[in-house]
Amino acid sequence: MTEKILILDFGSQYTQLIARCIRELNTYCEIQPCNKPIEWEDSIKGIILSGSPFSVNDPMAPVVDIAAMAERVPVLGVCYGAQLMAKVFGGEVAKSSTREYGRAFLEHSDREEPLFFDVNLKSQVWMSHADTIVRLPEVFTPIAHTDNIPVAAFKSLTLAKHPIHAVQFHPEVTHSIEGKQILRNFLVHICGMHQEWTPAAFVQETVARIKEQVGDQKVVMALSGGVDSTVAAELIHKAIGGNLYCVFVDNGLLRKDEFETVLDSYK
Incomplete structure (x- = not known):
């Protein structure tokens, strides 16, 4: 059975780009609406939560059970997915004083961090969000920041059986210079995938x-x-x-x- 990544789509304009990047990394993936129940099978090796036009603070904002997913496979949240993680586990997400849209420089310091393996300590990424994480839940550890965002990436290794990672930026777009490497790190070093699909x-x-x-x-x-x-x-x-x-x-x-x-x- 072919290994695959499941992408839960929250309505982002970039969801198809996430899928394209993953397939270009010789890994099979499928996109499904975030409100569709997951049909679990052994082929699913990881889940990616996409961005969204919603704010996590909207009354009708879509919500999924991230903890239950992470009991089965590693989970990566991207933009809205990251903010959703912060909110559902007790953190605080609020409107940013200025909409953050465009290039930023991601800084990390842990060369042993699996998500940032082979990624420069200062790497250009692409931001596109109006909300920001004001307070990170205690169950998460920040692993990267930018000049404007103290929490640009974070993780938890203890919240569930499998690791949970999140990034506030969009690794799937070309303006995130090492974004594909970050996605590859999630696939290979965190999900344990073999990159054998074509x-x-x-x-x-x-x-x-x-x-x-x-x-x-x-x-x-x-x-x-x-x-x-x-x-x-x-x-x-x-x-x-x-x-x-x-x-x-x-x-x-x-x-x-x-x-x-x-x-x-x-x-």
């Missing part, structure tokens, strides 16, 4: 799984002309060939004359 392996595994599920049955599939349905149809076609019957639906959202162009491509 997109080609995903295609092979998916086609094999479809063959097993469908067998000799026939499939009718609606196509919209978008990437998702087109890729899904291609995978199903690789698996069952002529037993796939596609219906191209003009949903009114394509560009002028694009229906005919896409139809020709499908044919």
Whole structure:
């Protein structure tokens, strides 16, 4: 069974970038809405909590049971995910006096810290948040700061069976120069993953799984002309060939004359 990271999406514009970075690190991941119950399986090796347009202090802000997750696997909170950790475990998060958006320089001093292995002691990162952590819960230890943020990263090794880490910045964007290394450290040094997955392996595994599920049955599939349905149809076609019957639906959202162009491509 393929190892995977589960990304819980709180509605961030950067969630897909987290997934892309992880896949570029030869690690399989899946994104699911934060309000969907986790279907636990042995393949899940870690969880990442995404950013969000919400403030953790909003009455309708989404909340998840972080402690229960960390009893099963390591957890990493990013931006909103970090602030949510701080709040649910008894800390304080409040509006920042100035919205922090743009480059900052992350400083850490512990070269033995697994999350910052091979990361410069002063490294450029990207901030995008209106709230800030005013008081960190006693169960957490700060592990990095910037000039404006005393708590830019923190962790707990004792709160649950597995470690909990959090970063206030966005390691998934290119402006965080060593962000991918930080994500790799979480995957390899904290979650113990092997970086053996490739997109080609995903295609092979998916086609094999479809063959097993469908067998000799026939499939009718609606196509919209978008990437998702087109890729899904291609995978199903690789698996069952002529037993796939596609219906191209003009949903009114394509560009002028694009229906005919896409139809020709499908044919």
